[in-house]
Amino acid sequence: MDDQNKNLILATALSFIVILVWFLLFPPEEQTPTTDPEQVVATAPDQQATDTAPTPPSLATPQETRETALAEGARLDIDSPSLAGSISLTGGRIDDLALKDYFVTLKDEENVTLLSPVGTGNSYYALYGWAPGGTLNYDQVPGSNTEWQVESGETLAPGSPVTLVWDNGAGLTFRREISVDDKFLFTVKQSVENTTDSEQRLAPYGIVARHGEPDTKKFFILHEGVVRMSDGELEETKYADMPDMDFSQAENANVETISVSENGWVGFTDKYWMTSLLPAPGQGFTSVAKYSASNDVYQTETRLPTMSVAPGQTAETTTYLFAGAKEWETIRNYEKDKGFDRFLDSIDWGWFFFLTKPIFWVLHHLHALIGNMGFSIIALTIIIKAVLFPLAYKSYASMAKMKELQPEMEKLKERAGDDRQKLQQEMMALYKKEKVNPASGCLPLLLQIPIFFSLYKVIFVTIELRHAPFIGWIRDLSAPDPSSILNLFGLLPFAPPEAGSLLAIISLGVLPILLGISMWLQQKLNPAPTDQTQAMIFAWMPWIFMFMLGSFASGLVLYWITNNTITFIQQYAIMRSHGYKPDVFGNIKSSFNKKKKTEAK
Known part of the structure; x- marks a missing residue:
């Protein structure tokens, strides 16, 4: 056997073996039935012993159709060049979102649905609220079941923000202004006005929750699950690995928290779609990934520091929500224009990122x-x-x-x-x-x-x-x-x-x-x-x-x-x-x- 043929056979054999190994996919796991989550808990950021936890919504009727769930309660429409959907005034949840430019298959015109309301078998939504501190309790701050009123705006669209308002009846008035651009970025400005005669302590938070493990591709070369950036460190956690995170007795869930000093984001990524919480650049926060086995809920959170609001004063904070398609140019523009640290790394570039990035x-x-x-x-x-x-x-x-x-x-x-x-x-x-x-x-x-x-x-x-x-x-x-x-x-x-x-x-x-x-x-x-x-x-x-x-x-x-x-x-x-x-x-x-x-x- 001459050396030339030896080399060619060796190289081809190596190519054959490596390709087979690389593209070997993991066998699909059996999907376990989604249980009925009674509540999703998130530890209050205030760290005081008297503080309790916010309560995102229950899933009382998981067999409801999407249409039935959307018909329950008042809603505010979302209509942008890229998105269509609505916001539930119960909890102010962004829980109904479809992508106008993307279709499920080439054969039909059914738009890809990204977010779904509570009551369906695949509930997936973003929720914002305030965790009580000091003498406050959860009845006095907005949470998952708060009935918001529309203060301004009729339909959420680019250049047309909407403002929701809720008065707790005890001297605190909460407002939530939501705006959206022509792509996939929501800006959420939360504020609280203190008309009491004493200082109030409370902390804003954001949650993205998924009820039940989603149907993923389960290719080992593809990451689907939690993706987050924490002061320059990228971390990925698959859905299947979230039950193995450290168990917190206080939260009755498997939890992994990371303290972020100034730049970061956290959310869930699928093959083509992503929903991420993005605090303003420079804002410190606690990045949380959580799995509640008792109700089979996957959750990511941003817990912002506790604010002290003096009598007669108003405190506010601005955060962002990305909910849409992982378009390279769109995400790159958000990274450059908004300052979201390494947001392009939310796309799964893999081990050969030094090749995949320039190739793309x-x-x-x-x-x-x-x-x-x-x-x-x-x-x-x-x-x-x-x-x-x-x-x-x-x-x-x-x-x-x-x-x-x-x-x-x-x-x-x-x-x-x-x-x-x-x-x-x-x-x-x-x-x-x-x-x-x-x-x-x-x-x-x-x-x-x-x-x-x-x-x-x-x-x-x-x-x-x-x-x-x-x-x-x-x-x-x-x-x-x-x-x-x-x-x-x-x-x-x-x-x-x-x-x-x-x-x-x-x-x-x-x-x-x-x-x-x-x-x-x-x-x-x-x-x-x-x-x-x-x-x-x-x-x-x-x-x-x-x-x-x-x-x-x-x-x-x-x-x-x-x-x-x-x-x-x-x-x-x-x-x-x-x-x-x-x-x-x-x-x-x-x-x-x-x-x-x-x-x-």
Whole structure:
């Protein structure tokens, strides 16, 4: 087995093994039925022994439909270019939110629902309030069941804030002004006016609560759950790990608190959507992640410091709520314009963040120029190949030099006979004399592994690839090629097998087939190995990769096809420049002749 073939087989085998391991997903966990949460508790920030806990709403009827739950109680509409929904005046909860620009599937026009009210089986909402301190109790501060009144505004829209008011009947008047921009950011200004004759102590808080574990993707390369930034430190906690957090007897829940001195945020992230609480930059607070096993509720909180409000004075605080799609440009603008510390890290860039971030940056700007994400991926691949070209040139030149040395190496084998040690010594001497590195041939392929992973991560987690069309039948580059060889790519009158079925494995689309062909043609730049084992490995390799990558995102397969095509052109040109003329058609013909001879035997 010559060194060139050894390197190629080794590199390809490594690629195969690493790809299989990397894309192995965890088996889905069985969803446990959602119990009936009686209450969700959050420890008061005042830290006084007499203080008790705020009480977000109960889930009395988890079997209610969304429509029924929305019909209960007074509401205030939300209508912005990006969001539609309503605010419940009971508790002032932001608990009804749909994303206007995003749809559940390509086949229908049902908008993605992000937040849902109490009473449904998947309650998910944001709640604000005040924790009592000093002589106050929870009946004297607004909480989960406070009935707010509308003081100003009719519909929450950009440039049209609404103000809610509640008088506790004991000298304290609370107001909550809520505004929204044209994307996904709410500004929540809470204030309390003290008309009593004594100082009052109380602390504002914000809560995002989810009743029951949501239906997540459960890919180990994707984080879904708590994501938070605490003075420059990013922390991620999956839903499944929240019950393992330290148990607090005082809160009767598993709790993890972090004291943030000036910059941070906390919330829940899904693959494409996120709901996060963001105190104003420079504001210290306590960041809380909590799981209540007794009622199966997941919760994140921001607990702001206790305020002392003198008689006749008003105290106020401003915080923010992000509730929407994890659009790169939108989140980046909030990070820059609002000063939200490292808010772009709310997107799951993964272990290779030093590659995924710049790769997406280039892809984003290419898409802004080209207007088609598929052609942008092709352009990105060309740029990557151009950056790696110096190394590729050196590698292919070394491979061409190895071809030139082939006759001399055959002579060395004849002289050495069965003395393998002598053969290795003489071959190394020959390599040193001719300045050839036998290992350089596999370097470009090995370098493709982290790039491949990074591009997969970008295509898998960034919402910009979701439902992004390419050409013709490819309407979603984040999904597998929907065409199928089993129905002759749509010519026969039946649908291809659904994903997850046994037939789906062999239901190859156009792009996976083109991938297999591109790998096969790349092999034909060199004659087939004379060793039968090597020849068999080479013969099967393109088609194994074709089936293995057939169910991957179309965008990734498109990248691989483009990469193979450019590699073929580069290698062919470099070999020609070094005096070796690849006989592609001859090698193809030779491979078919060998098959015929094998069948004849």
